[in-house]
Amino acid sequence: MNTDLTFRLATIDDLLEIISMLADDVYGAERENATAIVSDKYINAFKKIQEDPNQELTIVELNGAKVATFQLTFIQYLNFEGALRAQIEAVRTHSKYRGQGIGTRVFVYAINRAKEKGCNLIQLTSDKRRLEAIKFYEKLGFIPSHEGLKLKLR
Template identity: 75%
Template sequence: MLTGLTFRLATPEDLPEIISMLADDKLGAAREKKGLSVKYLQAFEKIQQDPNQELTIAELNGDKVATFQLTFIQYLTYEGGLRAQVEAVRTHSAYRGQGIGTRVFEYAINRAIEKGCHLIQLTSDKKRPDAIRFYEKLGFRCTHEGMKLKLS
């Protein structure tokens, strides 16, 4: 049981640890920059000002152990439905394998329900087979074929 695990919205003071978690694997290390750049600060400011964005920190007994971002997307289909997109999910490498990821998703799913979403979705790089298996274990299914076009 993970007693002491709490969730809260991130603050600017959390950014160095969030960036560190994002960069703490092979794929993240190739795309993230170490340190707190102006671009990270500008992005955080935009996220913080947007009521449809939540950048969340999970803490265990005061240690920052996980992070994720929820985006609430309003659209016309499903009779004007609302969906949640979960991205940038990371558990600190020192805390993996302890059930924190499961608790993170329980929290994210409950937030989506509270906001009135009918669906929660995510993408995962195909180079992360362990993450994909984890998401499938939680009940996520590959129901659509995702496509991306890299612009820069």
């Protein structure tokens, strides 16, 4: 079986499957609405992401099947002498494909993409309840160097 992954920018036709992957765990199911009809909120957000040159919403395919997704945001800073950094979020591997090394390959790709764009670092946040994910990120070399705080506005 071919194990080559294909990485490409997502299209509107991928949106339902992306939402389904985002909802395909205990915590994602609490906040995502993965019905057969994609809401205008998701469609509008997708269009904004697609139009923003500092955003890349990526689909990962294996033999034509959509197996993973992630979003990279490139953020320009003044600190670190005007450095650019990448934020990786919404990383999901389809539940049927977990445990096959796809997540590691997704991160290798994302890290290389951030380097190509000239980023000096890549960062992520993860829900503290996602202990396995945090262990995975640390195995990849991510260091819990900062304490993140969030203020929910709605």
